[in-house]
Amino acid sequence: MVRPAVGAGAGHRLVRRRGTRAKERETAIRAAALRIFRRKGYHAASMQEIADAVGLNKGSLYYYISSKEELLVRLFEGRAEQVLGEIDAAASRSGSPQQRLHAVVRAYVLGVLRNLDSVHVYLREEHSLPRAALEQVRRTNQAMRDHFERAIVDGMRSGDFGESDPKLATLALLGTCTWVHRWYRPGGRLTETAVADDFAERAVRMLRP
Amino acid sequence: MVRPAVGAGAGHRLVRRRGTRAKERETAIRAAALRIFRRKGYHAASMQEIADAVGLNKGSLYYYISSKEELLVRLFEGRAEQVLGEIDAAASRSGSPQQRLHAVVRAYVLGVLRNLDSVHVYLREEHSLPRAALEQVRRTNQAMRDHFERAIVDGMRSGDFGESDPKLATLALLGTCTWVHRWYRPGGRLTETAVADDFAERAVRMLRP
Numbered sequence: 001m002v003r004p005a006v007g008a009g010a011g012h013r014l015v016r017r018r019g020t021r022a023k024e025r026e027t028a029i030r031a032a033a034l035r036i037f038r039r040k041g042y043h044a045a046s047m048q049e050i051a052d053a054v055g056l057n058k059g060s061l062y063y064y065i066s067s068k069e070e071l072l073v074r075l076f077e078g079r080a081e082q083v084l085g086e087i088d089a090a091a092s093r094s095g096s097p098q099q100r101l102h103a104v105v106r107a108y109v110l111g112v113l114r115n116l117d118s119v120h121v122y123l124r125e126e127h128s129l130p131r132a133a134l135e136q137v138r139r140t141n142q143a144m145r146d147h148f149e150r151a152i153v154d155g156m157r158s159g160d161f162g163e164s165d166p167k168l169a170t171l172a173l174l175g176t177c178t179w180v181h182r183w184y185r186p187g188g189r190l191t192e193t194a195v196a197d198d199f200a201e202r203a204v205r206m207l208r209p
Numbered sequence: 210m211v212r213p214a215v216g217a218g219a220g221h222r223l224v225r226r227r228g229t230r231a232k233e234r235e236t237a238i239r240a241a242a243l244r245i246f247r248r249k250g251y252h253a254a255s256m257q258e259i260a261d262a263v264g265l266n267k268g269s270l271y272y273y274i275s276s277k278e279e280l281l282v283r284l285f286e287g288r289a290e291q292v293l294g295e296i297d298a299a300a301s302r303s304g305s306p307q308q309r310l311h312a313v314v315r316a317y318v319l320g321v322l323r324n325l326d327s328v329h330v331y332l333r334e335e336h337s338l339p340r341a342a343l344e345q346v347r348r349t350n351q352a353m354r355d356h357f358e359r360a361i362v363d364g365m366r367s368g369d370f371g372e373s374d375p376k377l378a379t380l381a382l383l384g385t386c387t388w389v390h391r392w393y394r395p396g397g398r399l400t401e402t403a404v405a406d407d408f409a410e411r412a413v414r415m416l417r418p
Contacts, residue, residue: 179383
């Protein structure tokens with residue numbers, strides 16, 4: 001009775017090890033694809049280059065991923081949802097509309113700064129995404145915009161903000177906050193949190209009565 | 210003496226007519242390319258589609274343009290310089306730093322709004338531009354940024370603005386102003402000048418002491 005049990009255990013461990021190695025490979029493939037898509041653009045990048053970057057031959061790459069399009073879709077999987085989760089958490093903290101807007105803007109800017117390459121590739125390759133994936137990201141983006149707008153409208157009602165067009169104010173703030181993906185260089189003069197804090201204060205300042 | 214002169218005159222007119230027709234064709238080709246690049250992306254677009262859109266066969270298209278890359282470069286030719294000229298003019302008007310920033314932001318936003326498709330294609334296809342063309346556009350963009358920063362620094366000195374980081378303030382404003390290319394829909398709720406005026410006022414408000 002002992003040997004088969006040990007054998008089964010060893011078998012499980014082997015499957016687990018293989019599973020772990022496959023997961024690591026997939027992570028490496030996504031990271032390489034993101035880098036190459038960012039540098040050359042999605043259309044100009046080839047599966048051969050991605051395979052080379054992770055030390056696989058092209059045939060083996062297709063064991064992990066069925067197409068370049070699937071790779072593009074999976075680059076964004078979960079990222080926008082994670083950032084939205086952080087914005088949800090920021091928005092649900094108690095406090096004045098000013099404090100809530102501050103927290104929402106801060107969470108959003110940090111979300112962009114922590115996903116610089118994927119934000120860049122998404123904004124550039126949106127038109128290359130299949131419809132279902134595009135709609136998913138757009139729904140998530142809309143939910144983020146709603147958080148901005150809700151905090152602004154609440155602040156208008158309470159008199160914290162002297163805004164007259166909450167939709168336009170939302171777009172103005174989202175522009176400032178999303179644009180960081182074009183100029184922020186990690187390791188430069190400002191840390192991620194320094195930029196996020198500054199932009200959160202700036203947002204509140206822009207809306208003062 | 211009369212006939213040869215008339216003949217030469219008629220010849221000139223013919224050349225002029227041909228020149229005009231060629232110019233119109235080139236304009237139509239650029240407009241079609243811009244539309245198709247915007248919709249499908251530069252890499253996915255084919256010269257055949259562009260030829261079809263202007264009712265030429267592909268061979269004739271190559272009479273006007275030597276390659277898809279040349280077409281991409283020529284899409285941006287002169288546009289950024291024209292907007293820079295308008296910003297130069299806005300900046301050189303006398304007035305307080307607040308008035309100057311207002312005028313610079315307004316001219317920049319109008320420049321983006323009047324070139325929606327080419328701003329979109331440029332930001333997406335920057336990496337596809339040949340080095341010389343890219344450097345040219347970047348120099349022009351840098352000159353625009355300098356106008357923003359100069360007005361902000363002047364306002365800090367005069368006490369008009371309560372800013373502490375003029376570089377970061379410039380990037381925040383440029384984000385707001387450039388991002389309009391992603392959400393503005395011509396013929397919608399707001400005219401171009403309504404958005405430009407609102408964003409100019411918003412910029413000044415953000416920098417109030």
